[in-house]
Ligand SMILES: Nc1nc2c(ncn2[C@@H]2O[C@H](COP(=O)(O)OP(=O)(O)O)[C@@H](O)[C@H]2O)c(=O)[nH]1
């Protein structure tokens with residue numbers, strides 16, 4: 313059973329460190345609780361995983377009364393930031409909130425066009441400036457506009473250049489400063505977008521970003537692919553970054569709140 317569980321965790325992208333930690337705690341507790349029946353042990357294993365996840369999955373629920381509620385979307389290129397910013401905007405719009413999107417990635421014209429097109433498609437207003445504009449000035453104006461128009465939520469897409477850590481720190485801190493200049497309590501959320509498809513590399517990205525800025529949650533994308541999603545466990549348990557939403561496809565509605573219980577159950581679909 314231990315060997316099977318170890319294989320299951322490793323094949324599901326939990327990574328070596330988390331796998332060993334989980335199995336070690338599991339074995340100790342089995343002895344303590346005197347469990348010898350395999351079926352009971354597996355049920356207990358699932359409970360233990362859920363408990364480990366829940367203990368670290370701590371965050372405050374969004375208080376949308378603080379208008380505008382500002383959400384900053386960060387992450388490296390290609391992980392799905394722009395798509396996710398739009399999915400999130402659509403998600404909140406369906407709940408009845410007024411949402412504004414801001415095209416903070418001003419380095420590539422394709423990035424601005426992508427957000428503007430998505431906004432048009434789903435009837436969500438997008439604030440943008442021409443390519444090459446200073447990203448901080450786009451963000452400054454977007455926060456002011458959201459305040460003027462009394463929008464409930466402002467979602468800011470950013471560029472994902474990760475030249476080096478110093479550069480990243482400077483850029484993120486500049487954005488943070490600019491937002492606070494307009495609205496000292498903002499951004500209320502800083503969501504880090506991570507691609508489940510790149511497995512353990514996501515952990516490294518999460519480490520770098522959380523050492524630069526206070527990440528309040530992560531959104532894990534591309535869980536519809538071959539990725540088994542075990543990295544979610546490390547993001548939450550090891551890095552203490554709560555996973556808030558997941559992306560499960562390219563369509564606007566392929567987006568869900570992260571459900572811990574369903575997540576744990578999904579690993580046992582194979583009939584263990
Ligand atoms: N299959 C799948 N593809 C996704 C998901 N989220 C984003 N993508 C795709 O990933 C690619 C990069 O997304 P984009 O939002 O441009 O990434 P960015 O560079 O971080 O802004 C696009 O082709 C998206 O359609 C997801 O949850 N599942």
Ligand SMILES: [Mg+2]
Nearest residue numbers: 393394417423
């Ligand atoms: Mg983008």
